[in-house]
Amino acid sequence: MSPATLALDELLTWATRPDCGAVVTFSGVVRDSSSAHGNVHALEYDTSEELAEQRLHLIVDEAWRRWPDLGAVAVHHRTGLVALSEATVVVVVASPHRDEAFAAAKYCIDTLKVSVPMWKREHFLGGSAWSSEAVPLGDVVER
Amino acid sequence: MARLLLLGPARDAAGLRHDEVDGPTLDVALARAVERYGEEFARVLAISHVWVNGEAARADAPVTETDEIAVLPPVSGG
Numbered sequence: 001m002s003p004a005t006l007a008l009d010e011l012l013t014w015a016t017r018p019d020c021g022a023v024v025t026f027s028g029v030v031r032d033s034s035s036a037h038g039n040v041h042a043l044e045y046d047t048s049e050e051l052a053e054q055r056l057h058l059i060v061d062e063a064w065r066r067w068p069d070l071g072a073v074a075v076h077h078r079t080g081l082v083a084l085s086e087a088t089v090v091v092v093v094a095s096p097h098r099d100e101a102f103a104a105a106k107y108c109i110d111t112l113k114v115s116v117p118m119w120k121r122e123h124f125l126g127g128s129a130w131s132s133e134a135v136p137l138g139d140v141v142e143r
Numbered sequence: 144m145a146r147l148l149l150l151g152p153a154r155d156a157a158g159l160r161h162d163e164v165d166g167p168t169l170d171v172a173l174a175r176a177v178e179r180y181g182e183e184f185a186r187v188l189a190i191s192h193v194w195v196n197g198e199a200a201r202a203d204a205p206v207t208e209t210d211e212i213a214v215l216p217p218v219s220g221g
Contacts, residue, residue, distance in 0.1 A: 028221050045220070046151050051213060052220075054197055077220065089221050109221060117213075118220030119151025130152050134217035137192040 001049045001056070003080040006087045011074050015094040020071035022098035024105040028089040030082055036132040039125035043088060044081045047118040052077070055116040058140040059108055063093070066107065067100045075108050077118070114138040145172055145206040153191060153214040156184040166206040169195060173212070191216045 072094040095101035120131040144163040157180040194213045
């Protein structure tokens with residue numbers, strides 16, 4: 001969790017290793033519209049970093065449990081205000097083969113979106129509002 | 144008094160992020176919070192999860208001054 005710009009290149013370098021033939025990266029970036037609003041120019045994230053990081057660690061642990069051959073897993077998320085087209089979240093997974101890397105990366109981002117206590121406020125032309133796409137907080141291992 | 148942590152829409156509904164509230168149990172503490180913050184907070188609380196010290200807790204769980212009650216509305220990370 002960090003208010004600073006996410007460094008995908010550094011994470012990619014960190015995750016790349018001799019025993020892994022696949023490195024999958026996912027970046028979630030700020031889009032200029034949502035299901036409720038157009039002209040979105042930023043997202044603002046509220047959270048308790050302590051509570052959110054607990055959940056992020058559980059997600060990474062669960063990914064390792066499901067795909068024990070993974071070589072590296074990282075999930076980084078921005079806090080505070082994030083401008084249009086900037087990354088809000090980055091997932092990087094390295095694995096000997098691509099199937100596990102794709103599956104684990106998808107698990108990480110899908111599970112983050114439903115199980116990490118974070119709240120997204122959309123800033124658009126003329127105002128701001130909490131995201132209308134929120135879902136009830138779920139557990140890490142249900143998915 | 145237990146510490147109260149109000150996040151996202153719960154923070155807006157209550158008008159503050161941190162507060163303190165008396166127990167002796169979680170449901171009593173939350174009822175007192177509703178009395179304090181009003182109808183909009185009650186609406187948000189009704190669709191929220193509530194954790195005590197980082198974990199889900201039963202409504203009749205005792206709460207003390209060392210506990211942190213977190214109100215967690217539906218989430219929208221990512």
